[in-house]
Amino acid sequence: MKISVLGASGQTGLYLVSQALEQGHEVKALVRDVNKITIQHENLKVVEANIFSQESLAEHFQGQDAVMSCLGFPYKMFSSISEYTDSMKAIVGAMRQTEVNRIVVMTSWYTDTSTAQNSSFFVRNFLIPLIKSVLTNMFEMEQYLEKECPDLNWTVVRPPGLQNVPVTDKEILTHEGYFVPDEKGYPCTNTVSRADVARFMLSTLNDETWSRKIVAMCCK
Template sequence: MRLTIKSTVTLHSVVYYSCGYFVTSYGERLFLAGTQSCRDTGRKRRSAQASTFDQGGNLPAVRSVNERGVSPVRHNLRMKIAVLGATGQTGQFLVNQALQQGHTVTAIVRNPAKLTIHHALLKVVEADIFSANSLKAHFKGQDVIMSCLGFPTSMLSAVTGYSQSMSAVISAMREARVNRIVTMTSWYTEPDSGRQSPFIIRFMLLPMIRSLLTNMYEMEKTLQKTDDINWTVVRPPGLKNQPATAQEFLTHEGYFVPDCGSSVGRGDVARFMLSLLSSNAWVKKGVAMTTKQYE
């Protein structure tokens, strides 16, 4: 039996809990009291990095060397981007923002009819995300692959979609000679990272979605074993169906952002993922992210 929440419209699998509520795969929320969100308290978070972007997800054209000693690329570079999971809610934010920034986007989908976005720089193609042969033709000529793929959790069977699709994606990238990918997973994918989470997350939510997080972690480990792929794994907390804001990002090289229990809008996740095209700071790394929230 799959764990579900009854909404006014349909049934969706619970995929995350954060900031006082369970979040479903379509962003619907079931609130629980007594949790703390991440607020701007004026404290310095040594383990978190804050970065400022505008509402469209844009970096300044030129920035100074960052804390990692890597000079970001100029933002006005236009790229050819292949997007996986483009019909999902985060994927649609990413496609829209990429087009607004002037990138050329190839949306690789299972059902083209589900993507209602129309733009001169957008091409929508159909492919099997589990087949390298199906993907490689659409990867040729791309500068970067960006994945917002998501798979439902189940109480009866193990989740395998993340690792299986990534194996196909990596094979297709090698055949198409594309070596850059930005993908998303979640906070707490590493099995022991949840020990520092709030009680209700550690003992109620994480056991329910452990199969989902385990497969995300397996996918991350697959990427870590590659020598020829410049990958970045973006780990957001609970997802809300909200557009991009101008809020600062808080980032941490780990499996969650310390002292922050906030959720984050899908638009801001897309904004952050696209910002990585302008920087080498997180290449071959996983980065937990959220946005700073103000009282």
């Protein structure tokens, strides 16, 4: 499969690119700085692109089979952000222009921050307030895909806190909600390996189970 990866130079994006290449995909990494990708592979092409420009993205989406996004943007303590929705509108426009139908996007647990009421004290009282601007804009992006993109085959993957550890063979748990609950309805973990998030994202490419759905995931 020919895959365009956005956020390819980020920590999760690098895992995604590496695993996609290992699985035999042809990967086009769209980045702001091509020097940040040090991976060398015959099936990897690294290109500079403006993620907020439909025209720039369309140039690189042409002939691709799918788009995968691990884009991340910094939080703001005292103001809102719009980069998630702004970039997604450009991405969707470019996909429609080039007739690319499949997209897999990473967001986070608790994009509706009210759903974090049963999370740990630290998450509920420190982490959520700190990154609320990010979660709120992620939620707006999810809503945009749900309401405005019925013509696209999209999947949104929600992981918990991300750890920079190697990929595992642990069972992946999923739930159509804002987090993965345990048997009592509480969040079953706080963290997951970035590499395992990449593993799951790639597994959804040809799996209709999560077509036009938002899925929370973690590892058992």
